[in-house]
Amino acid sequence: MNTTSFNPETYQAAPNLLKDKVILITGAGAGIGRTAAITYAQHGATVILLGKTTKKLEAVYDEIVKAKGPTPAIYPLDLMGASPQDYQDMVALLSKEFGRLDGLLNNVGILGVLSPIENQDVQIWHKVLQINVNATFMLTQACLPLLKSAEHASIIFTSSGVGKTGRAYWGAYAVSKFATEGLMQVLADELETNTKVRSNCINPGATRTSMRAAAYPAEDPMTLKTAEEIMPVYLYLMGADSLLVNGDSLNAQ
Ligand SMILES: NC(=O)c1ccc[n+]([C@@H]2O[C@H](COP(=O)([O-])OP(=O)(O)OC[C@H]3O[C@@H](n4cnc5c(N)ncnc54)[C@H](OP(=O)(O)O)[C@@H]3O)[C@@H](O)[C@H]2O)c1
Structure with a gap:
């Protein structure tokens, strides 16, 4: 394990940090x-854009092409029902099209319903754990051989403040984020020897998205950081400035 004293306020990513x-x-x-x-x-x-809703992925694709970025790829997949074979099929296609994978950002997460443990709906509990933990595990497992074939590779998992200290009513979501931190650490320890792949977590902190609005409906979204404002740590952990960082969990804010 190798931790870092990264400072999101001062980090400046090189413009070509992720070239090729x-x-x-x-x-x-x-x-x-x-x-x-x-x-x-x-x-x-x-970038390979994976998500549930094709239209939304197409809009991101168009935005990148319009800005003259490298041509992205779209991979629509609903992680709720995806099987290990679905992930193997995806990796086989990526291997054929690109020959390697330099980075994996495990960002998908669902909130479920906030309620006391006594009242947590068992089906929703399973859904949250299926997406946030099981799907993330299966996808990461399938990608590992391809990531290992890159010169250096970075795996980023997405955690949360409630994945470090338990908080009332955050139920399955909090438990899934504790599990995410655990998955990241176990993998980092395994990757420490004889690989050039690193595994770390980001806790985005309160960020202006629809998930945050669902969790805090009475909150004024304008008081929150935008996703753009928390990008320094996403760049840092994905690029070569963090080559020696493995097994760490960084706060974006
Ligand atoms: N926002 C915050 O304040 C905050 C704080 C701490 C941690 N986080 C974590 O940060 C990550 C991103 O959060 P966010 O706020 O950006 O969430 P968001 O706005 O709800 O976006 C979630 C994304 O995941 C996709 N997704 C959901 N279910 C899926 C499925 N079954 N299969 C494939 N894709 C699926 C959604 O696709 P569709 O739009 O097509 O459904 C959407 O693109 C999550 O892991 C979250 O737990 C967020």
Whole structure:
């Protein structure tokens, strides 16, 4: 494990930080994932946009092409029902089209319903764990051989403040984020020897997206940081400035 004293206020990413890199982003159609995809493309990466709603992915694709970024790719996939074979099929296609993968941003997450543990709906509990933990695990597992074939590769998981200290009513979502931190750490320890792949977490902090609005409906969104404002840590962990960082969990704010 190798931690860092990264400072989101002072970090400046080089304009060509991700030139010629191939990066897969989950949940790329909206929120933080959408902004990360556009930001990575602005820094030279060919991004693979994975998400549930094709129309949203197409809009991100168009935005990147319009800005003259490297031509992205779209991979519509509903992580709720995806099987291990679906992930293998995706990786086989990526391998055929690109020959390698330099980065994986595991960004998809769902909130479920906030309520006391006593009242947590069991079906919703399973759904949250299926997307936030099981799908993330299966996708990461399938991508590992391709990531290992890159010169250096970065895997980023998405955590949360409630994945570090439990908080009343955050139920399945909080438990899924504790599991995400655990998955990241176990993988980082495994990757420490004989690989050039690193595994780290980002806690975005309160960010102006539809998920945040669902969790805090009475909050004024204008008081929150935008997804654009939290991008420094997404760039830092994806690019070569963090080559020695493995097993760390960084706050975006
Ligand atoms: N926003 C915050 O304040 C905050 C704070 C801490 C942590 N986080 C974490 O940051 C990550 C991104 O959050 P966000 O606020 O950007 O969320 P968001 O606005 O709700 O966006 C989530 C993205 O995930 C996609 N997605 C949802 N279910 C999916 C499925 N079954 N299959 C494929 N894609 C699916 C959505 O696609 P569709 O739009 O097509 O449904 C959307 O693009 C999450 O892991 C979240 O837990 C966010």
